[in-house]
Amino acid sequence: MKPKVYIAKPVPEPVITYISEHCDVRLWNSTEPIPQDVLYEEIASVDGVLLSHIDINESFLSTASNLKIVCNASVGYDNFDIEAMKKYNVLGTHTPGVLDDTVADLVFGLILTSARRLAELDRLVKDGNWEKGSDTPLFGRDVHHQTLGIIGLGRIGEKLVKRAKCGFDMNVLYYNRSRKPVVEETYDAKYTALDELLSQSDFVVLMTPLNPETEKMIGKREFHLMKPTAFFINGSRGGTVDEQALIDALQDGEIAGAGLDVFQQEPVDSNNPLLRMPNVVTLPHIGSATAQTRLDMAMLAAQNLVKGVTGEIPPNVVPELKQQRN
Numbered sequence: 001m002k003p004k005v006y007i008a009k010p011v012p013e014p015v016i017t018y019i020s021e022h023c024d025v026r027l028w029n030s031t032e033p034i035p036q037d038v039l040y041e042e043i044a045s046v047d048g049v050l051l052s053h054i055d056i057n058e059s060f061l062s063t064a065s066n067l068k069i070v071c072n073a074s075v076g077y078d079n080f081d082i083e084a085m086k087k088y089n090v091l092g093t094h095t096p097g098v099l100d101d102t103v104a105d106l107v108f109g110l111i112l113t114s115a116r117r118l119a120e121l122d123r124l125v126k127d128g129n130w131e132k133g134s135d136t137p138l139f140g141r142d143v144h145h146q147t148l149g150i151i152g153l154g155r156i157g158e159k160l161v162k163r164a165k166c167g168f169d170m171n172v173l174y175y176n177r178s179r180k181p182v183v184e185e186t187y188d189a190k191y192t193a194l195d196e197l198l199s200q201s202d203f204v205v206l207m208t209p210l211n212p213e214t215e216k217m218i219g220k221r222e223f224h225l226m227k228p229t230a231f232f233i234n235g236s237r238g239g240t241v242d243e244q245a246l247i248d249a250l251q252d253g254e255i256a257g258a259g260l261d262v263f264q265q266e267p268v269d270s271n272n273p274l275l276r277m278p279n280v281v282t283l284p285h286i287g288s289a290t291a292q293t294r295l296d297m298a299m300l301a302a303q304n305l306v307k308g309v310t311g312e313i314p315p316n317v318v319p320e321l322k323q324q325r326n
């Protein structure tokens with residue numbers, strides 16, 4: 001008998017075909033998020049689940065009594081309650097590597113859009129408010145030869161360093177749990193303390209994963225350290241920032257602007273003041289959202305799933321759960 005799996009999000013056809021060769025598959029095929037009662041009914045007897053951005057907590061795990069593995073189609077896994085997964089002896093995987101260039105492109109897009117006011121000026125032209133020339137009211141800030149500070153230098157951060165150095169001659173600072181000698185040597189990136197990075201950078205880019213240590217790591221004190229001309233870019237998770245402190249910093253002119261792909265609450269509440277600030281660029285969490293990259297992510301998640309339900313060790317178990325089921 002084939003193992004039973006549930007796919008709780010729409011995935012491309014080749015991914016369904018691949019999983020179906022090895023497993024009995026049921027799936028949620030709507031772009032609407034799956035309602036919790038439907039999800040809980042579907043997972044009651046499955047061996048594995050493929051999903052993203054759904055909380056894997058005590059109530060999920062106690063509902064799915066046969067569950068062996070949960071496969072995120074995302075690199076972030078802040079939806080995993082690691083202690084609960086250990087308790088229920090359930091493996092968790094993610095999709096590192098396949099999205100690095102795509103996310104780095106988007107984050108660089110946020111840097112350029114913020115500095116050169118691309119979204120704001122696009123609206124100005126379309127609203128028929130381009131009255132004359134391109135003088136002072138339309139000026140932005142340079143990106144080239146400025147200082148980029150990256151907080152969290154993982155794989156995506158490294159791709160950003162390459163773009164910043166090779167494409168825009170930027171001076172690159174980084175802050176990370178561990179030093180990256182190869183990146184330092186190859187791109188002349190400088191490791192700094194967090195406070196030094198915040199006070200020296202023209203663009204502060206937050207790329208750290210969300211976990212108990214990084215939750216709200218950027219708040220009032222950190223915004224206060226930034227230059228009033230600096231831009232804050234978040235390509236990680238909304239939870240890494242104290243969003244009210246960000247709103248205050250923008251309203252008080254402590255920083256020049258922000259480029260945000262992520263928010264504390266997603267989808268973002270329509271009353272959020274960030275949506276009404278012309279110097280804030282807002283995107284709907286699309287860092288990895290290209291057709292090719294989402295296919296690659298779903299396929300990698302599928303490979304993890306098939307291995308996990310057929311008794312093999314999947315290649316992308318999250319580090320905190322590597323000891324499970326060995």
Ligand code: DGY
Pocket residue numbers: 052073074075076077099287288
């Ligand atoms: C990720 O992979 O974590 C991206 O944020 C998309 O969810």
